[in-house]
Amino acid sequence: MESVLRLSGLTKNYGGIRALDGVSMAIPQGAVFGLLGPNGSGKTTLLSLITGLAHRTSGSFIWQSVPENTPSPDVAAIIEKPNFLPKLRAAEQLSHIARLRGLGEAHRRSEIPRLLEKVGLSQAADRPLQAFSLGMKQRFGIAALLLSDPRVLILDEPTNGLDPQGIIEIRHLILQLAAEGRTIILASHLLDEVEKVCTHAAILKQGRLLDVREMRADSAGGSGEAAGMLVELGVAPEQLPALFPLLDSFGAKPEAATGLLPGRVQVRLKPGADPAALNRFLSGHEIYLAHLQHVHDRLETSFLKALENRP
Known part of the structure; x- marks a missing residue:
């Protein structure tokens, strides 16, 4: 299977602390790839490096069809938690984001209602984000990512802090996006959720890659x-x-x-x-x-x- 992303010895130091230690792996195109590990394992650091939010100390990463160590324009990410202007209405906020991305008015008029419906927020289009629940904000964040129709989505702890209904809604949305052929990379510490949505999973501890496994029914013990x-x-x-x-x-x-x-x-x-x-x-x-x-x-x-x- 063709890889959408390859890491080779990827390392990141913050002063005297090694946050990511020589991680090498490949992420298949079309996978729902889970990054698992306790707090401080290096999940968010890894996502920050491959999206260009942080600079690597050594090693490399290469996205499909993009020069080495260069973020891909076909990737959209939410790192840590989505932050938006709380007093703007949902549709208005998406229109503002679309303008910043250079999307034309005709595109905005057609896409914004469609995307709000896709993430289950069409009835909340005229509500300000400060009135949204945490789960609604997560789904709104995914709608914002989809404005540019990326082939890869990166989600950092997308179900963190959500109630059971919110978790189910995000789970169903991730599965829907995967069924469209997108690659999804998500960091999580919720093993049960990773097991339900991911096709592959990598386990990190103290910045080191411990295991990579394909989540197939006939797999056993990681390999x-x-x-x-x-x-x-x-x-x-x-x-x-x-x-x-x-x-x-x-x-x-x-x-x-x-x-x-x-x-x-x-x-x-x-x-x-x-x-x-x-x-x-x-x-x-x-x-x-x-x-x-x-x-x-x-x-x-x-x-x-x-x-x-x-x-």
Whole structure:
């Protein structure tokens, strides 16, 4: 898949503090790419560098069809939180932004009502932004980005501080924009939301890139096949003492899990192994499975493992 953005050793120092430390990765065109990490992990710094809001210390970035280390004109971003003139009405504010971007009057007349409807704010066109809820302001900010019809949107913590309804509205809007073929890069600390909307995710900690994973149903542990499949087994409870030594012989490692029924165990298969091979192996030792199911890793599990395993 073609990349819309490539980073190579991207580094940023603020005085004696290294905010971003040699990050290298590629973001596929058309992806919804999540940047995950605790506060201070370097998410906002990375977004600031690739949009030209901050200067890199070393390393490089290159946007598709743009010279190296140059922000792309086909990218629109909200870094941290959207800031607008609070007393201006929504439609008036969009018209003001469009004029600043050199968009003509005919374009403004046609696009502003359409964009307000797109983000669910057509009924609020004549309301001042100071009367908007936080979720409405986030959606208005996305409408402002769309005025220039960018192919890439960058959103920094778009659901931060929103109530459940506001989160759902932003989630649906992101999925709609992705379905139009846009690439979306978003920073978030909300793992559940990233899991619901992102096609890819990168985990940052203290400025370092710990993991990049594709959010596919068959992936496991951040690198798919390389991590081995996670499966849930079911045997008669009295067979459990004999099961564990056999799992060890097969190269399958039991993993802790909550809410399992009696006789159920979750195990990580060795890379390249498949559940059918495990079933045949156990049957050969007179352990007969009553239950065998592929379990999809949750992003939360991979995130916590990445943070625990790296300094």
